[in-house]
Amino acid sequence: MNFVVSSTDLLNHLQAIAKVISSKNTLPILDNFLFELKSNVLTITASDLETTLVTSMEVENAEGEGVIAVDARRLLKLKDTSEQPLTFNINTETLSVDILSESGKFSKVEQKGDDFPQPHEVDETKKTEIALPAEALLTAINKTIFATADDDLRPVMNGILFTFSADYMTAVASDAHKMVRYRRTDITSEQESSFILPQKPAQLLKNLLPNDESEVKIVFDHQNAIIEFANFVQVCRLVEGKYPNYDAVIPKDNPYRMTVDRLDIYNKLKMVSGYANPASNLVKMSIAPNELKVSAQDLDFSMSAFERLKCEYEGEEMEIGFKGVFLLEIIANISSTDVFVELSDPSRAALFLPVEKDDDNEDLLMLIMPMMVNQ
Amino acid sequence: MRKIIHVDMDSFFASVEQRDFPQYRRKPLVVGGNSPRAVVAAASYEARKYGIHSAMPMARALQKCPHLIITPHRSAVYKEVSEHIQAIFHEYTDLVEPLSLDEAYLDVTEPKKGLPSASLIAKEIKNEIRKRENLIASAGVSYNKFLAKIASDMDKPDGFYLIKPDDAEAFLKDLKIGLFFGVGKKTEAKMHQLGIFKGEDLKRLTLPELMRYFGKNGRYFYDVVRGIDERPVLPSRVRKSIGAERTYQTDIYDLGHVEIKLAEVVDVMWERSLAKKKQGRTVTLKLRYANFVTITRSHSQNRPFTKAEILSTLMALLPHDAIRQNGVRLLGATMTNFYDEDQTLPRQLKIDF
Numbered sequence: 001m002n003f004v005v006s007s008t009d010l011l012n013h014l015q016a017i018a019k020v021i022s023s024k025n026t027l028p029i030l031d032n033f034l035f036e037l038k039s040n041v042l043t044i045t046a047s048d049l050e051t052t053l054v055t056s057m058e059v060e061n062a063e064g065e066g067v068i069a070v071d072a073r074r075l076l077k078l079k080d081t082s083e084q085p086l087t088f089n090i091n092t093e094t095l096s097v098d099i100l101s102e103s104g105k106f107s108k109v110e111q112k113g114d115d116f117p118q119p120h121e122v123d124e125t126k127k128t129e130i131a132l133p134a135e136a137l138l139t140a141i142n143k144t145i146f147a148t149a150d151d152d153l154r155p156v157m158n159g160i161l162f163t164f165s166a167d168y169m170t171a172v173a174s175d176a177h178k179m180v181r182y183r184r185t186d187i188t189s190e191q192e193s194s195f196i197l198p199q200k201p202a203q204l205l206k207n208l209l210p211n212d213e214s215e216v217k218i219v220f221d222h223q224n225a226i227i228e229f230a231n232f233v234q235v236c237r238l239v240e241g242k243y244p245n246y247d248a249v250i251p252k253d254n255p256y257r258m259t260v261d262r263l264d265i266y267n268k269l270k271m272v273s274g275y276a277n278p279a280s281n282l283v284k285m286s287i288a289p290n291e292l293k294v295s296a297q298d299l300d301f302s303m304s305a306f307e308r309l310k311c312e313y314e315g316e317e318m319e320i321g322f323k324g325v326f327l328l329e330i331i332a333n334i335s336s337t338d339v340f341v342e343l344s345d346p347s348r349a350a351l352f353l354p355v356e357k358d359d360d361n362e363d364l365l366m367l368i369m370p371m372m373v374n375q
Numbered sequence: 376m377r378k379i380i381h382v383d384m385d386s387f388f389a390s391v392e393q394r395d396f397p398q399y400r401r402k403p404l405v406v407g408g409n410s411p412r413a414v415v416a417a418a419s420y421e422a423r424k425y426g427i428h429s430a431m432p433m434a435r436a437l438q439k440c441p442h443l444i445i446t447p448h449r450s451a452v453y454k455e456v457s458e459h460i461q462a463i464f465h466e467y468t469d470l471v472e473p474l475s476l477d478e479a480y481l482d483v484t485e486p487k488k489g490l491p492s493a494s495l496i497a498k499e500i501k502n503e504i505r506k507r508e509n510l511i512a513s514a515g516v517s518y519n520k521f522l523a524k525i526a527s528d529m530d531k532p533d534g535f536y537l538i539k540p541d542d543a544e545a546f547l548k549d550l551k552i553g554l555f556f557g558v559g560k561k562t563e564a565k566m567h568q569l570g571i572f573k574g575e576d577l578k579r580l581t582l583p584e585l586m587r588y589f590g591k592n593g594r595y596f597y598d599v600v601r602g603i604d605e606r607p608v609l610p611s612r613v614r615k616s617i618g619a620e621r622t623y624q625t626d627i628y629d630l631g632h633v634e635i636k637l638a639e640v641v642d643v644m645w646e647r648s649l650a651k652k653k654q655g656r657t658v659t660l661k662l663r664y665a666n667f668v669t670i671t672r673s674h675s676q677n678r679p680f681t682k683a684e685i686l687s688t689l690m691a692l693l694p695h696d697a698i699r700q701n702g703v704r705l706l707g708a709t710m711t712n713f714y715d716e717d718q719t720l721p722r723q724l725k726i727d728f
Binding site: 176 | 721
């Protein structure tokens with residue numbers, strides 16, 4: 001089979017799906033892209049066994065049909081060349097692949113396309129189908145992915161839980177220190193369903209999903225999901241198991257509420273947390289009516305810092321400690337001008353909530369557990 | 376209400392010597408080194424009659440009693456005997472806090488053996504020590520550590536003393552201030568200056584006054600004179616300092632020589648700190664001049680000292696002129712204010728999924 005393709009166009013497609021290729025593949029064939037030519041459409045696949053990404057593009061002067069696995073590392077070197085038409089001459093019998101550039105030729109005997117593992121399939125009898133705008137899925141991933149865990153003992157925590165109901169779609173992620181719950185009331189499903197999307201495919205989607213209203217179709221059973229959008233298909237294994245009951249751990253009646261300027265607290269925390277003990281990263285918030293003090297210290301290196309900022313707060317004066325990096329992540333992932341911080345006491349969960357919503361259909365809740373200083 | 380016993384072996388090292396060597400019995404005996412610079416580690420009751428007490432220079436002791444028997448320190452033996460006695464304690468309770476080889480607190484609020492009272496347990500322990508180890512102990516019984524410790528001192532040797540809760544305040548009222556545990560010679564002098572001679576005098580001071588005069592110990596004095604001491608009996612006593620010291624055969628006037636000797640002392644202390652896996656954030660230099668004047672100087676920092684830092688810090692603390700003038704008899708180095716990672720690191724709480 002032969003075809004001609006723009007080097008830039010090809011590279012864009014290759015780079016989009018190349019991130020799925022693992023640096024330590026167990027199967028050598030997975031270091032390749034799978035090329036499949038059918039009439040004038042070239043379909044390119046990359047996989048790490050757990051997740052498979054597929055994209056397709058139109059090519060010129062297509063002749064013949066077939067599949068072949070092409071060395072990914074060498075092909076991605078196209079990024080160092082200038083845009084030019086490339087002619088691929090592929091012999092699927094001898095597995096020889098010649099790439100003719102404007103001024104040269106690259107030849108390699110590649111591997112049989114049939115050896116490339118097939119993507120997982122979804123059980124037709126048990127499948128659920130959901131359609132939603134790409135923007136909604138992208139935002140849900142963007143808001144939650146930072147809170148996913150990396151815990152070999154509780155694999156369910158290593159993914160984002162998506163649940164669909166007649167009222168809303170919910171995305172939840174937590175590493176047991178912090179938790180995010182993102183809801184969209186404009187996305188509903190008559191049939192209640194859920195899946196846990198692992199971190200890696202979620203990250204890949206985050207990079208590929210367009211931030212627009214175009215449709216994403218998700219078909220899934222309890223093991224696998226096929227996610228189709230634009231000219232991509234992602235097939236991935238889901239995390240099997242039961243996600244913990246996240247609603248039960250969200251405090252319903254934290255009595256104290258503070259309102260602060262989000263950017264103000266973010267910037268000040270960023271500076272102050274640099275003076276925290278590197279091991280604990282403890283940052284203290286001392287909250288008094290109308291004044292918040294954020295402070296950190298490291299006795300071992302003789303450093304300390306504090307910043308005062310205005311807040312609206314009516315309630316008991318309180319001092320509560322948090323891990324600085326967690327606080328920063330939480331605040332960075334809220335987009336409103338002001339945030340509510342709902343508290344009860346220094347040993348219980350605090351909630352961070354946007355004061356104004358970007359979108360009336362949105363409901364965002366961030367929970368963070370404090371740090372306790374031993375007496 | 377807790378039931379605390381303080382058991383104190385009477386003249387422990389000396390008694391062990393008299394037990395193991397019958398020829399020493401009923402004779403004035405001290406345990407300690409034989410050189411003229413050595414100090415008394417323990418004195419038998421017979422020796423005490425001559426005014427000899429522990430920590431006294433051996434030369435002074437010999438002046439007071441020329442026919443004094445001096446026996447060498449047999450650490451391994453004392454340690455073994457101490458372990459036997461500890462085993463006896465543990466038959467009654469696991470809440471045993473050893474203060475040293477010859478002293479321990481026992482919390483017998485809930486004893487392992489079905490004896491009804493702390494007094495009976497204390498007497499039985501004394502009997503068992505006498506029967507099995509052929510040694511004499513004194514015991515004090517009360518409802519907290521402070522009072523139990525004072526009680527054990529009231530009736531030595533072979534003593535037994537009980538301070539009942541109702542009697543505590545009256546007892547403390549008339550107690551000489553120097554007998555309060557935690558009041559050493561210096562504090563006693565300071566108390567006297569403030570007109571405090573007995574418990575009742577101490578009780579007249581307010582908490583802020585006491586805190587002003589004695590810092591954080593003020594709170595302790597305020598509580599104990601009211602019979603309040605909530606400190607628990609801690610089975611494994613946490614070591615609070617690690618140190619080493621040496622007394623020299625001849626006084627050292629040469630600064631370079633003092634520095635070499637100090638480095639040796641630091642070596643010993645450092646080895647001990649490694650063995651105990653403790654790192655101090657305060658180091659103290661102890662220096663006794665030929666004229667017996669003793670000074671201590673310390674330096675603290677916010678993180679544990681390395682060995683090199685200890686050396687350079689202690690060297691810098693050496694008073695050059697005074698050493699050249701007075702000569703050094705004893706050098707010591709101590710590490711305190713331990714860095715405990717578990718205690719200083721805050722704990723990240725988890726969501727209770």
